[in-house]
Amino acid sequence: MSHAAAFPAPARATAAVAARATDLSKVYGQGETQVVALDQVSVEFGRARFTAIMGPSGSGKSTLMHCMAGLDSISSGSALIGDTELTGLNDKKLTQLRRDKIGFIFQAFNLLPTLTALENITLPMDIAGRKPDRDWLDRIVSTVGLSGRLKHRPAQLSGGQQQRVAVARALASQPEIIFADEPTGNLDSRSGAEVLGFLRESVRAMQQTVVMVTHDPVAAAYADRVIFLADGRIVEELYEPTADAVLDRMRLFDAKNRTS
């Protein structure tokens, strides 16, 4: 594996920015059917920060995340993970980048039903052919409270437990950045609060960088910063948000959208 050479060890301690988008545009379709999903978005995601991306359906919040995470191609502009420029990377390099630098948490858990909880957690490292760091793994597993359930298969776990496995999977390989796409969307409020608590804890105690797409003001309130998107542009930012503050902003946009 030559990824170590391709991606020099991140200067995590020095750089304050874990990921950055500059004039990032994403256009779907051509001619008359052309849809601009992202319109020259520039944004930085601070290291060891918990950022929430919000916005109504079709605002481009998921597209922004997909482009930043190397899941979707970029039409123009640039996207950086650490100091790696995503544009121009071929599929193989992008895959390696995702494997080594990015963690994912999905709305629908997306665990492999054939693997045990532990095997699911170490899956990214197994793919890379790396041995997981035992102590780190133990710490994560105990943090998310899965110690007694590592031998279980996903079907034997509750939704909240499954999503905790997914959180542990994202954390285990100590990625540069974790992208979470509506991580509480399929959970009841108590399980959702647990998962959000873990994400927040990973930022506080483990210096992890987390970017989360959500439409839930309560979830967004766990973040350090909320970015609001509408029509493919960043329209507002909010630091140290509370659920009420987020809700107020959202109402404001709704009203604006209606009048405009």
Add this chain to the structure above:
Amino acid sequence: MFRTALRNVLAHKARLMMTALAVLLGVAFVSGTLVFSDTVGEAVKKASAKSFQDVAVSVQATSGDAPPIPEDGQNRTTLLTDRLADQVRSLPGVATVHANVQGRATVADKDNQPIGNDWQNVATNYQPGAGGKDSRYPVVQGHGPASAGEIALDEATAEKSGLKLGDTVRFATDGPALHKKLVGIVHSEDPQVTAGGSLALFDTATAQKLFVHPGQYDELVVAAKPGTDEKALTAAVEKLLPKDRATATSGAALAADQAKMVEQSNQAMSKTLLVFAGIALFVGIFIIANTFTMLISQRSREIALMRAIGASRRQVVRSVLAEAGLLGLVSSVVGFALGTGIAVTMRAVLNANGAGFPDGPLVISPNAVLSALGVGVLVTVLAAWLPSRKAAKIAPVEALNTVDAAPKLRGLVVRNTIGAVVTAAGVAIMLYVSTLKDAEDITPAMAGSALTLVGVIILAPLLSRPLVSLVGKVTTRVFGISGKLAKENALRNPRRTAATASALMIGLTLITGMTVAGVSGQRASDEMAAQGLTADYQVSTANFRGLDPELTKKAGQLPGVQAAVPLRSAAFETDGGSGYGSITGTDLANLDKVTALKFVSGSLDAVRDGGVAVSRSRAEKLHWKTGETHEVGFFTGTEKKEKARLKVAGVYEDNATVGDLFGSTALVDPHNKPVKDEKVLVKTANGPDAGLEKEIRKALGDSPLLKVQDKDALRKENAGSIDTVLNMVYGLLGMAVIIAVVGVVNTLAMSVFERTREIGMLRAIGLARGGIKQMVRLESVVISLFGAVLGIGVGVFLAWAGGKMAAGAMPTYEMILPWDRLGIFLAIALVVGVLAAAWPARRAARLNMLESIGAQ
């Protein structure tokens, strides 16, 4: 509900494609067989009818009460004479009468090797008609034979021999080589000749001298004047014939007989082919059932919705069966078209290889159409029946579940129990079969094999766990996470994996079983050919008619030859007709020089005093003991048996050279008319050498039919003949294997479809496209290898148990595992796995990641 079924078929075109292909191939096999046999049968019937067109009556000489071969050991005698021919000629309504002499003659090529097989090498008399020519054999070059020194050959034989007009033809009928001058090359439509035999023509007097006696014929062929009643003419001819020594048959009856024979051989061939087509269809059942099970589990929400809005269980079942019926019908129609194409191509290909099927129009009988389509639809509906029952069990409430529950795997307890019982029964029968010796009834072996195979198929899901885990350990070690995921995926649904692997297993079980039994049997018979032989040469004739004893005597007097021991034989019945046996008459003085005999009781000296010796196994069977005397009845060629008393002078260990029973030539000769040496065993003074071999040949007449073989040549004589049979079996079972491969493709494609989200996630968290491909490919390899291991295992077991039956008849039988071939089968399974995965793996690797992650 029918509209739903139709919509479902259309909506799942791509997913049903592989299933359709499985049905299609099976139906193509069936319809190809039916159309081919109809077409060829019709053409052969027409051709044979044409060849009897000009025959109004055929008169054949028969032996009646007289022995078929006269006492003098010379040619047969018939009562069809020139006088009789003339009498027939003068009957009203008769146009012409051909008086034929029929014999066999084999021509030597430049290396003195026989051309064609003696049994289809025709020899007859050239009968010039009014214009000096025989209309049956149009002369292509030269002229018809007209004197004793002349011979004419058919075109193909002349070409094969490389002989030109004026050359001397070396040939043999029965005895030593004969020589005649090639004066003509003729064209022949004789079916035996077109099928690869040769034709030799002589003038009538020469043919009579060679095969019968001067003035005698074997057959009178009567052509009638137009408007003559065949039946009346036949009756009129019959009145002229000597009683019991000739029969008259009308041309129409001959044509009917011929047509019947063609029909029978045709039916035998198509029956064999249909067995293999049936196996292919049986394999197809697994694929169809698998597909419908998968479709129904994918569609369970949809079905639940149908139930929720008021569809009854029965309607759900009917809808699924209608879908299957529709699929079966469409596939069968296409399959039939393909099969017809195969039938046409097959005739062309076989004819190009010299099979000699006559031309004729393509015959598509309504029977063939109905059977092929019926079988296709029936098999598909039958295979979908169990899955349709499962569909009916889906509860309406499942429509309301928002989250896809992982399909619950039903317990395998009932299945495993049934499987264990069936397998145990099959294995028990096979173990019993393995204790049988000389079993003539193969029903228990067939039943045991079928039960074992079915039992293992039922048990396959249970067996899949340990076997797949084992293979998976290797793939995990070698390929890392892709290998591990492949193993887990193969283990995920044992029923599906088992059904897919079973399809492959069936073909491989049969292939392995036949290979092991065939190779072992071949080796045994090779060994037997030279077992107990201490002679340096065995001399025999290719037409099995034996050698003149006078020549054997001459060969024995050659310098360098220690002994030339003749082997003659006579057949008899024992216990008043309840048993049969054959006794070898030989030169007892020298017998121990050419074969190693081990006496259990009695001795060769005692046999020399006028007794007989019996092999141990035959003695046990007949309950004969040394010192006893038993009465037997020798066959004479007629109803009468010649009684004789045989004194048992010894019992010896089974010996393939002398057979079950032997005595002196003096004892056997009276019952062996004419006296011929079937084999001659030659012991040389200084071991075999090429010069001496030539001398022996010369002394024995140097006929092209003569075979002088040393021990090595004897062992190798039939070597490779099993390969022809096995290759044919491989070819016929190939279709079953191809359908099984289609099944593997199908399962993988379905699995990839079902696991779209997982694949998307794996791509997102960093598994490269190559890794995804590898994962699908390895799953395919794991399933294929599982099927192959099961198939080879069961095949070897069945061959072992069944082979024991052969051991009774062949003392040299011993099971041989042809490791090279078994290795190739395993390698083929590996390749099949990789190939079958090509398309699904490509699709999996190309899935759009974002769409996949969100897919339901």
